[in-house]
Amino acid sequence: xxxxxxxxxxxxxxxxxxxxxxxxxxxxxxxxxxxxxxxxxxxxxxxxxxxxxxxxxxxxxxxxxxxxxxxxxxxxxxxxxxxxxxxxxxxxxxxxxxxxxxxxxxxxxxxxxxxxxxxxxxxxxxxxxxxxxxxxxxxxxxxxxxxxxxxxxxxxxxxxxxxxxxxxxxxxxxxxxxxxxxxxxxxxxxxxxxxxxxxxxxxxxxxxxxxxxxxxxxxxxxxxxxxxxxxxxxxxxxxxxxxxxxxxxxxxxxxxxxxxxxxxxxxxxxxxxxxxxxxxxxxxxxxxx
Numbered sequence: 001x002x003x004x005x006x007x008x009x010x011x012x013x014x015x016x017x018x019x020x021x022x023x024x025x026x027x028x029x030x031x032x033x034x035x036x037x038x039x040x041x042x043x044x045x046x047x048x049x050x051x052x053x054x055x056x057x058x059x060x061x062x063x064x065x066x067x068x069x070x071x072x073x074x075x076x077x078x079x080x081x082x083x084x085x086x087x088x089x090x091x092x093x094x095x096x097x098x099x100x101x102x103x104x105x106x107x108x109x110x111x112x113x114x115x116x117x118x119x120x121x122x123x124x125x126x127x128x129x130x131x132x133x134x135x136x137x138x139x140x141x142x143x144x145x146x147x148x149x150x151x152x153x154x155x156x157x158x159x160x161x162x163x164x165x166x167x168x169x170x171x172x173x174x175x176x177x178x179x180x181x182x183x184x185x186x187x188x189x190x191x192x193x194x195x196x197x198x199x200x201x202x203x204x205x206x207x208x209x210x211x212x213x214x215x216x217x218x219x220x221x222x223x224x225x226x227x228x229x230x231x232x233x234x235x236x237x238x239x240x241x242x243x244x245x246x247x248x249x250x251x252x253x254x255x256x257x258x259x260x261x262x263x264x265x266x267x268x269x270x271x272x273x274x275x276x277x278x279x280x281x282x283x284x285x286x287x288x289x
Contacts, residue, residue, distance in 0.1 A: 001047065004036060007197050008151060008207075011040035018047070019180040024187045025060060025194075026248040033192035037180055044175040044190070044198040055193055056122055060247045067103045067110075073231050075107040078223035078283075082138060082169050085216040085285045088113070092137040095119060095161060098144035099126050135163040142171040142223065142283075145204075146195040152207065159211055162288045168213070171223055171283040176200035178280055187245065188237070189280045201282045213286040222281035225274050233281070234273035238266060 003014045016036040023031050034047040064071070082088070090112045096104045099118030102125070108116035119131040139161050141154075148154045162168050173189040175198040183190060189198070199207075205215060225233040236250075242261050243249040257266075269276070 001036070004045070004047075006038035006041060006043055007045065007149075008043040008199060008203055009038060009041040011038060013037075013039040017180050019183045021183045021190045021192045022187070023192050024190075024245070024247050025055075026244065026246040027058065028055065028193075029244075029246060031193075035180070035183075035190060035192065037175070041203045042176045042200040043203060044178060044180070044195075046193060046196045050193045052194070059122075059194075060251050061100045062123065063251045064101050064103055067106050070231065071103055072107060072110075073226055073228055074224045075104050077226040078104070078140070078142065078169075078171070079108070079111070081217065081219055081223065081283060082140070082167060082285055085287070086138075086167055088138055088167075090114060093117075093134075093163075094138045094140065095131065095136040097139055097141045097158065097161070098147070099123065102126055104140065104142075132157075132161065134161075136161055136166060137163055138167040138169065140169045142169070145170060145172045146191075146198045149196055151197050151199060155207055155211065159213070159288060164289065166288055167216070168286045168288060169283065170204070170286070171281065172204065173198050174201045174280055174282045176202060177278060186280060188240070188247065191247070201279075201284075204282075204284060208284065208286050212289050214288075215284060216287040217285040219283040220279045221274075221277040221283075223283060225277040227274050229271050232269070232273035233277040235266070235269040238269055 003012045005012050018036045020032045021035055023029050035044050036047055037044050094113055094116040096118045099105055099120045102118045105116050105118040117131055118126045120126040139158055141158055145151050158168055178186045178189055222233055240249050242257055
């Protein structure tokens with residue numbers, strides 16, 4: 001390929017590192033997609049344009065039809081990460097930007113945060129642009145930054161949505177912790193062709209500080225990495241791999257894993273996996289001026 005220009009830092013990379021990555025969505029698993037790494041900021045980029053409307057048809061994340069106990073647990077972990085920074089009140093306004101089916105908004109409403117709203121341009125019922133015409137005490141943007149064509153533009157948009165001294169909570173894969181020499185090990189972080197630009201934690205920190213945002217908290221693992229047994233990133237990845245290792249499997253209930261699954265290492269991950277979670281997914285909580 002010609003020397004590409006990074007959509008994150010604007011630098012050109014000669015002879016970039018490239019990997020071919022199969023999709024982790026069942027309907028497209030026979031397809032592979034090329035990604036490349038910026039030599040300057042370590043960001044990972046989808047090489048080719050695709051028809052995203054086609055690939056988002058029957059997207060697995062939109063299949064969650066009701067809020068279940070598993071998602072209540074991981075959402076509670078996400079929200080506790082925010083509340084450790086600032087004790088938001090039940091009258092605080094909250095926006096879940098990129099809310100999917102809106103179940104995190106439902107979770108917040110259950111907890112008494114009555115001014116919680118969701119916005120998602122791809123989700124009917126949550127695609128009202130009027131949600132973007134006000135400012136919020138807290139904006140949550142989980143696993144969205146890597147999906148958009150212009151991450152810097154999204155950061156600017158999110159900054160405009162946060163009220164003075166408000167919070168912006170962002171979770172995203174960490175490109176610097178992804179080894180393109182072994183893409184199969186990072187199938188779900190690379191998530192092709194949906195992830196267009198994957199940033200490094202260092203780049204996101206610098207981009208935030210350049211905008212005058214304070215890093216109020218940093219978590220070197222995904223919000224699904226809880227202290228509760230059986231709900232942590234290493235164990236959940238092990239469960240997916242025991243099925244067909246597609247994202248679809250995370251939204252299906254085939255029953256408990258068979259006896260052959262329960263090795264000593266699986267039991268170790270079930271109870272102690274939270275301490276072994278990789279830094280391939282991270283979360284920041286920023287306080288804005």
